[in-house]
Amino acid sequence: MKYTPKEMMIQKRLKPGMITLDGFLGNDDRHYQEIITEDLERLKSIGKTYQQIASRMQYLTDKAFEYADEETLLEDIYLIKFQTERGKIVSPFMDKGLLPKGVVSLTNLDKSLKVRWTPLNIHMIRNYGFFEGKGAKHRLEPDNLVKAIF
Numbered sequence: 001m002k003y004t005p006k007e008m009m010i011q012k013r014l015k016p017g018m019i020t021l022d023g024f025l026g027n028d029d030r031h032y033q034e035i036i037t038e039d040l041e042r043l044k045s046i047g048k049t050y051q052q053i054a055s056r057m058q059y060l061t062d063k064a065f066e067y068a069d070e071e072t073l074l075e076d077i078y079l080i081k082f083q084t085e086r087g088k089i090v091s092p093f094m095d096k097g098l099l100p101k102g103v104v105s106l107t108n109l110d111k112s113l114k115v116r117w118t119p120l121n122i123h124m125i126r127n128y129g130f131f132e133g134k135g136a137k138h139r140l141e142p143d144n145l146v147k148a149i150f
Contacts, residue, residue, distance in 0.1 A: 003031065006094070013092040014133075024092055024124075026135025036129045042142050043129075048150070053142070054126030056149050057117060061104050071105075078149075079107040089120055093130075099123055106148060113148040115140065 003011070014032055016023035028035060043050060063074050064082035071081040083105070088098035099119045107114045121138055124130040132139040 001031075001033075003033075007031075007033070010093055013094070019090060019092050020137075022137045024130075024136050024138075025133035026137070026139055028133030028135060030133070032130060032133070035131075035133050039131050039142050040129050046143055046146050048142075048146050050125050050129040053145060053149070054122050057104075057122045057125070057145075060106060060149060061117075061119065061122065064104055064106075077108060077110050079109060081105050091120065091123055093124065093128055095123070095127070108148045111147060113144065115145055115148045117145075 011032055013019055014024040016025075025032070025035075040050070043053075060074070060078065060080060061082060064072065064080040067082070069081070069083055071079060074080055081104070083103050085101035085103070087101050089101055090098060101118070103116055103118055105114070105116050116138070117140060118138055121132070121140060124132070125140070131142055131145075
């Protein structure tokens with residue numbers, strides 16, 4: 001498949017050392033659009049859209065942020081903490097603006113599932129359906145994520 005110059009630039013920005021030390025592709029050598037296509041197919045079988053997932057992640061992040069770096073129990077199910085980090089980060093998709101740095105850690109106590117994500121993860125999922133490549137530091141497996149947050 002032939003990619004546009006912008007798509008080739010995005011692919012380059014997803015690699016290690018361009019925006020983050022580890023990058024966003026992990027050990028996945030596929031083009032980011034192939035990764036997105038595979039994940040979107042998985043979402044069809046799960047019955048959730050990437051927008052629904054991102055909205056739920058944002059809701060949980062906003063709630064966790066209210067407790068300023070302290071772990072709290074939400075909805076009697078979710079043990080959650082937003083750990084803030086200094087600075088901001090750009091999107092590898094060349095969007096305008098900067099996103100805050102930080103990590104949300106969530107444990108679903110009913111299902112004994114743990115997941116972690118960043119504000120940038122929410123942005124990439126909401127706008128592109130990109131959960132990162134296999135083996136990436138912040139890769140979110142769609143089915144595991146859905147089980148944990150819904």
